Structures are given as structure tokens and as C-alpha cells.
Amino acid sequence: MKGGQRRARVLRTASVVGLVILAGCSDETSTSTPEPVDDTAYYSGGETTIFNATSQAFTFPAPNVAQVDRHFDGDLAFDVAFIAAGGTVHSGLGPVFNDNACVACHISNGRGRSESGGVVGSLLLRASVPGTDPHGGPMPAPGFGGQLNDQAVFGTVPEVRVRVTYDVVTRSFEDGTTYELHPPRYELVDTYVPLPAGMLLSPRIGLPVFGRGLLEAVPEETILALADENDADEDGISGRPNWVWDVLAEGVALGRFGWKANQPSLVQQAAAAYRNDMGITNPLFPTESTTEQEQHDGLADDPEISLETVELSAFYTQTLAVPARRNIHDETVRRGERLFEEAKCVWCHVARLETGPEAVDASLENQVIHPYSDLLLHDMGEELADGRPDFVATGSEWRTPPLWGLGLVRTVQGEVNLLHDGRAKSILEAVMWHGGEAEGSREVVRGMTREERAALVAFLESL
């Protein structure tokens, strides 16, 4: 086993056949509904859409990818499992790290595991102390940097081990039905040096990696036009862009990626993950996270990978296919979609965006996509807050996560663990965690009948 699956350099035209049949056959029974659903709604990723609802759904190249070879070269780069410095191949891991391969935290290109045997799975904790770094980002925590690394190469001590337990909170819908929420409780043990005072922590779980090239290709002005920073229209929903540091451009840029939209590009996102998650230094982040710490390896092997490698693995994610929706003609699904709109969920989970005329691959250009995100920051309330600012994002703001592929999460990784720390064990739990700007929408859902809630979930599972 070497990371995830490889893909032959054959584009998957065959899957398109599956779609046409789906569209043409099994859903015909619902043609009696008054407003026929446009079949283009299947195409969540425009022409990058793939029709596949298996556990491999997030692993296909976009069927229209132009630079085919580059995608597959990127696949190889993304698949690599690293070993410690001094090893024969793919060396440079650590000295401290969270895991040794991209796929370890993006299972089948999807999410990570939040918990495993009482300790965190592929979830990690961002760390900082109050204040900002020279570029306005979080101030690294002395001795730990911007992230707690809970693994280490032999001879080096993991910075910390993180235990996690979940409490149970029982609440009710208006019809009296109860539901449970599971707030996590993290305990840091075996810290290699004492934790600095006032440390701020933010748990983050790996996000699915497909469709990101499309989000990157959405013009900045489109995203900014969705923003309503001071809630000028007084609808209770603001939506703010994050403005972050672009390492290559050496300037401030719009943040688009990560749970707090703190990365401006997929190349930088990938480079940061290489360095922060695996201890693989690269031209964007050329020093080990342990630099100036007790456990610095002192090796003159940095950067451990080239910019080309970073760009290749980023290109792989940029040009992955987006899985098509399912069951869009189903009446319950359609009812759920209307409820989703009526509850104003779509105000942040924006259903339709268009990409611009220029992107890293022609497949991404001028696409109509359905990510169900505005890529903006929203205050999600105290219960979800991490209390750790990240550039412009406050301690209670999170980027609207895209919802495409939501209904395949369990198929792809065997469990549902939604939200930034994987605390929500079902889609409905995730909905009921919403607070802050989304409180009104959540209360609409609280007031729904059992059938309405089921329809809402059926819609979300069709994404």
C-alpha cells in the first residue's frame, strides 16, 4: 500500500453513461410533480461532475480535465507516504508531525477521523497565543508553533497527546422529539514542555479535497459581492471575507480555503499541510516547525520537497471530479430543497456560483457549479466558537463549508463526523449545532414537523 489508489490515465467517460440512465430511468416516476427539476442540477461541479456514488466518489479526475498527465502525476505526489529524514525514499517526515501521508487525514480524499480509541484521530489542534504575527495571522505558541504535533519520529518526543471525550446534551424539537448533541472535550497530556499561558486552540478535521479548483476559480468579485460585512440589509446575516497572507505573492489576499478561510490558494494550502501536518519543508514554508524549539533536527535538508511537488499535489486536488447529486427528482428531496431555501440556509450555503474564464486547468473555466457555499466567514455562535482568531476571522467565525458530496460522507469514510471538529454524528446534528447568524435558520428547523425534517435531510443527502 502506498497512500491512496492510483488511477490509470484513462478518463472515465463510462461513468457518464451511468448518469444518463439515472436521469432517464429510475426517476421517471416523479414526473408528475408540477415543476420538473432541471437535470443540470445533477451537475454539482459543472462539466467536472462524475456520476459515482461509491466510496471512491471523491477520487476521480474531472472528466474534462485538460492536463491529464499532470493530474496523474499529482495523484502520485498526493499518494506518497513519507518516512523520516535519512530514509531511502520519500524522506523528511517530522521530526514532529500529525500524520505521514495526505490520505491519512483525507480518507479516500474525504474527511479525516475525529476520534480513535479515546485520542484524536486525524484531527489536529491549531495553536497560538494572543496577538498576531507580522502578517496579521495567529501568533505561534512558544515551543509549539501554530499547530500541535502529536506524533514524532523515533528519538523525538511528540509535542503532546490529545485525548478527546464527548459529552451528551439532549435538546428538543418543537414537536417534542429529542435529539442529542455531542460537544467534544479535549485534554492535552504528555506535553513535551509546559504549555504557554493563554494558549488558544482550534480543533480542525481534514476537509474533502475535491472541487477546490472550482472554488479557486470563482472570481474574487463574485465572493466579495456576496459579502455583507456590516449587515447593511439587516437580515441578521453578514458574511465577511477573510484577508490573509499570500506567501508567494508576499501580500494580502482573499482567503478561500480551510475551516476559517485562512489560505488564499490551494498551492499554499498544500504547502502548509506538508510542513505543518507532516513536517515536510518546502519552498513556501522552508523551515521545520521545530525551528527554534528544543527538538529541532538541525538537518540541512530543507526544503525537503520542491515547489513542483507542492504544485503537483495541489493540481491533483484542483482537478478532481465533483460527485453528481442523486435522487433530484424524488419528491421528498424536492420538498427538502424548498425547506432549505425557506429556512434561508441558502443565504450562506449559496447554491449556484460561476467560475471565471481563467484557471489552472481549462476544465475549471466558465463552469456553473453548486457548492452550497459563499466562501465567506459567518459568526456561528458561542457553542461552535473556538475562541482563536485567524487573520480577520474572529473566534466564533467559520467559513461556510461547501455541502457538495455531503450525502456521500458515510459511504466514503464509514462514519458521519461533520463540522470543524467532526462532532456532529449526523447531518441533522450538524444543522442543530448552527448558532449565531444561523440561529434563525436553526430555529426554523426546530419548528419543523418530523416529515419536514426528514425531507430536509433527504435533500442534504442528495448533495
Added chain:
Amino acid sequence: MNSRLTQRNALRNGATRRPGPRILGLATSIAFSLPLFLTAIGCSDDDKPTSPTAETDFAPVLTDFAEHVVVGTYDDLAASAARLVARAEELEQDPTQARLDAVATAWLETRAPWESSEAFLFGPVAFLSIDPSLDSWPVDRQQLSDVLASQLELTKDTVAEGLGPALRGFHAAEYLVFQDGLVRDVAELTQRELEYLVATSQVMADDAALLRDSWTGSYAEQFRRAGQSGSPYVTQRDAVLEIVEGMIGICDEVANGKIADPFDEQDTRLVESQFSWNSLTDFQNNIRSVKNAYTGGYHLGSDGTGLDEFVKEADESLDARVKSEIDAAIAAVGAIPEPFRNNLDRASEIEAAQSAIDDLRDTLELLVKPLLVSL
């Protein structure tokens, strides 16, 4: 790193193994045949002599695949891994050459069901990251030697929790037991190595048992009940596709990863199972797992209800083609001289094997998959 990658890319781009037009031709013919295809199976009109359409019941296939092929393979894996532990413990108690040979045999007997499971690397093996835990490559020999030279107590727990996936599993055990295709001289094994071998075998046995139990506990049921509530598969067709994607995936992995990586770079370090010289057997077992997944069979004489029966009913020649391409792929891998790591210059045999596996993959991807989706 950079120069090697650039080199590899140059090789990759320069040495196109597959004649592009042929692939394109096949793909295009499917694309062009799509309208016809639709007409043939369009189901809205009752007057069409439609093929089975939505009523096709794949439950027997899903059941035999889950309970026969997958659980059968994992049963063997768990049992043989437990034997590996027993042999390793016996070796540690009294390190004789005969006992080391017995460990080597047990390793090979554990390796076979694992490689025969790689056509279905989905479900718990992926969800629980058991694949990297059991079968990470390369072994981190540098770190392993540091661990062996240290005072760290070598137990199942320290290996499982304190050391990463590159320091355990099949290849760590293989590294301790084999050298240059032979079982090592028992006199060379240090006490620390013996302890490590026991500990890492114990972790392997735990992983294998977890894998088997995850399927027998609930996942086999979830899989078999595709299309019903409680299953992660909305339709039976999705579960059928899962089987096919797994078959395609391992063909890809063998032809374009396990063989191509070391061959393209002419780098023996990239060859998996190179200490035991078991690589070609691994690859053949991988293709045998494709056969098992396709036919619903595991072990000779226990053929179950497989996808082959549905393919055969719809297109007898396609079924025959799949089966003959499976056999041809196994034979072509077998035609590469042993051991693979010492024969990376045998381009004609290696390319022939890649080509045979790619043919099978193309057939599965471009013909079998669309056919099954249409049923």
C-alpha cells in the same frame, strides 16, 4: 527529490506504454454509442423490449461477495496472522533456523490472503486506516534501526501506538525475516529483532482480526443490504459499482504503481516485498483477487454467485473476455523473471505484463462497468 521527480516525469511522459489512440478509440466508441445505448435500455416506454432495468436483483452477488469473498479472505488473513504470531513467539523462546523458517512460511501464508484482498480495499480497511497499518511501503529502515538500537521496550503497544505505520506491518516483519530472497541466518537475529518481530506480528494479527470482525460485525450486512435503509449504498447498483471500482483500482495499482514506479525509475528501492522476493507472487495474488471479486468465489471449488453471471447473461463474449484477460494478466506477471527487483531491465516482459493488466482494466472500466450500470 526534485531531480528524481523530474526524471520520472520525463520517463512517464516519454515512454507511453499505452498507444493513446487505442484507448481513445475505445472510449470514444462508448461515447458515440451512447444514444443507441439509451434507446436500448430507456425505460420510460413500456413497449421497449428492455433488459432487466431497475428490477435486476443483485442481492445474491452482494451477499456472496461480502460473506464469501471478503469475509472468507479476511478469515484466512486473521487466522494466518495469528499463526505468524505463534511462530514468532516460538522463535523468540528458542531461536533455531527451523523456527525462523517457520516464521517465514507463516509470513508468506499471511501475505497471500492480504494480497488476495486488494481488489476490495474499501470499507473498514480504508475507514480504519488498516491498509497503511498493515502494508505501508517503504519500511523506514533508518528509524527501525534507531528503535532497535534504543532501550525502548518492544511490546505490541509501543509498536502500535508509539511508532508510525512505516515501522510495522508486513514489510517491517519481512525486513526482519528475509534478506535477498532468502530466510536470514538465525544467528544474525538480535534479541531486539526477535522482540520486535513478535511485537509487530501481534499488531498485524490485531489489525487482521479487527478487519475481519468489522465485516462480520456489521459491514457485510450493510454492504449486502445496499439499497435498503441502513446501508451506505443508496442503490444496489452503487454497491455493484463499488466492487467493480475495487477491481479496476487494483489493476491500476499493480500496472501503474507497483510495477511502474520501480520500472520507470529503474529504482529497486521502490519494489514492494523485495526482501522476500515475493513481489511477483503479490502481484499475481492481486489479480487473483480481481477474479474472486468478479466470480464471487474464494478457494478453488467454491464459486459463488458473481458479477460474471450477470455479465455472461447479457454478453457471453464479454464475460469470456474478462476471464481470459484475468488469466492472461496472471500469466504475464508470471513471465517476468524472478525476482522482480533484480530484473527491472527486462522491459519486454515487464511491459507485456503491464499491458495485459491494462487490457483487463480497460475492459472492466469501459465495457463491464457500463454494462452492469445498465442492467
